[in-house]
Amino acid sequence: MHTDVLVWARAFGLDEDESQIVAKVTRDLYSQIFGASQKSLEGRDPNTLTARQLYVMSTWFSGAITNSLTW
Secondary structure: OOOOOOOOOOOOOOOOOHHHHHHHHHHHHHHHHHHHHHHHHOOOOHHHOOHHHHHHHHHHOOOOOOOHHHO
16 A cells, blocks of 8 residues: 655755765654654553563663663
């Protein structure tokens, strides 16, 4: 199924070199991907999450959580 939804777009200047473009793309996509992960994991029971999901939670969520036992 094709939905024609624009997920990400960015314009780059002709004077930017490849490393600058890669850094900008990486920063933008990283925040979108982990933002989506955060939304999908918020409020879920940590006992039902996979190791990867727990890793995302431990590296992305800010706040008072000091270890996984406090979830």
